[in-house]
Amino acid sequence: xxxxxxxxxxxxxxxGVMGRGIALVAARDGFNCILFDINQKMLDESAAYIEDFLxxxxxxxxxxxxxxxxxxxxxxxxxxxxxxxGDVIIEAIPENPDLKQKVLSEVEAIxxxxxxxxxxxxxIPITRIAAGLKRPEMVVGMHFFNPAPLxxxxxxxxxxxxxxWVAQLIYDLAQKMHKKPVFVKDEPGFIVNRVARPFYxxxxxxxxxxxxxxxxxxxxxxxxxxxxxxxxxxxxxxIETNHEVTKSLFxxxxxxxxxxPSRLQQKxxxxxxxxxxxxxxxxxxxx
Ligand SMILES: NC(=O)c1ccc[n+]([C@@H]2O[C@H](COP(=O)([O-])OP(=O)(O)OC[C@H]3O[C@@H](n4cnc5c(N)ncnc54)[C@H](O)[C@@H]3O)[C@@H](O)[C@H]2O)c1
Numbered sequence: 001x002x003x004x005x006x007x008x009x010x011x012x013x014x015x016g017v018m019g020r021g022i023a024l025v026a027a028r029d030g031f032n033c034i035l036f037d038i039n040q041k042m043l044d045e046s047a048a049y050i051e052d053f054l055x056x057x058x059x060x061x062x063x064x065x066x067x068x069x070x071x072x073x074x075x076x077x078x079x080x081x082x083x084x085x086g087d088v089i090i091e092a093i094p095e096n097p098d099l100k101q102k103v104l105s106e107v108e109a110i111x112x113x114x115x116x117x118x119x120x121x122x123x124i125p126i127t128r129i130a131a132g133l134k135r136p137e138m139v140v141g142m143h144f145f146n147p148a149p150l151x152x153x154x155x156x157x158x159x160x161x162x163x164x165w166v167a168q169l170i171y172d173l174a175q176k177m178h179k180k181p182v183f184v185k186d187e188p189g190f191i192v193n194r195v196a197r198p199f200y201x202x203x204x205x206x207x208x209x210x211x212x213x214x215x216x217x218x219x220x221x222x223x224x225x226x227x228x229x230x231x232x233x234x235x236x237x238x239i240e241t242n243h244e245v246t247k248s249l250f251x252x253x254x255x256x257x258x259x260x261p262s263r264l265q266q267k268x269x270x271x272x273x274x275x276x277x278x279x280x281x282x283x284x285x286x287x
Contacts, residue, residue: 009032011090013092014150017237019046020045031230033074034085046077059211082110086115092271100161101129118140121143126162126186130159130161140167142155142157152179160186189248201262207231235285239281239282266280
């Protein structure tokens with residue numbers, strides 16, 4: 001059993017929308033953090049994102065100028081999988097159970113038996129991911145929200161085999177990262193993604209039925225109090241990720257019609273229009 005003070009190094013797998021933000025949060029709170037990706041371009045983009053975010057934090061007086069190089073120095077970018085070593089591993093690769101299991105079982109094999117393996121999955125049961133590993137008691141969900149450096153909530157998910165102390169330690173770790181963790185059950189979509197699914201699915205349906213334009217739907221929901229309308233939010237999340245999350249939830253609930261994925265969203269995925277990350281989604285971000 002590890003204690004919070006014994007957690008010094010983290011390794012984040014996947015340097016996409018979420019992984020780079022999680023690595024920044026970890027480094028900002030004093031942890032040495034390895035950020036791994038198979039794609040060098042994502043690592044380069046992550047380094048630029050983290051530097052840019054920290055520069056703005058200095059300008060806004062959130063951190064001092066002296067802190068910036070210290071934080072930057074704590075992140076090590078790598079595409080060498082043998083570098084994925086840490087007290088806690090946080091996985092943030094695409095929402096695909098087989099891929100997550102494969103990558104995590106390889107990572108488990110090169111780490112010490114008391115390394116905690118956390119997944120940032122949005123919907124895949126932790127029990128399912130853990131079942132493919134040798135030490136399922138060390139596997140837990142640590143679900144950050146987008147953008148990870150700004151959003152407070154972290155869902156901490158215990159699978160069937162997760163040791164209680166592992167979930168508690170991840171809860172404490174999230175608090176140390178200045179987040180507001182909550183324990184949630186290992187149900188598909190946990191709490192937030194399950195509750196939020198109709199926000200996306202119904203909006204997509206209205207647009208498919210030509211009930212309103214995407215701009216009008218966004219404007220109406222924003223004027224009713226939502227910070228971002230569903231289409232702007234899908235562009236921020238990544239349309240392909242949001243689509244995978246919906247498909248995963250739909251299947252986990254045995255094709256429950258209210259979670260049925262959208263053809264309109266499928267078309268965007270087929271076209272490679274994933275949102276901000278590709279410069280085009282429901283809106284255009286091309287300069
Ligand atoms: N985007 C969101 O708003 C959001 C929010 C919370 C949770 N999540 C979850 O976080 C996870 C990652 O989502 P994302 O939006 O960051 O995805 P993303 O597509 O932006 O990034 C995924 C990264 O994983 C890398 N990758 C692919 N295969 C890999 C492998 N075998 N080893 C290492 N890296 C690999 C890709 O190169 C990419 O950089 C998913 O499970 C998703 O459901 C996403």
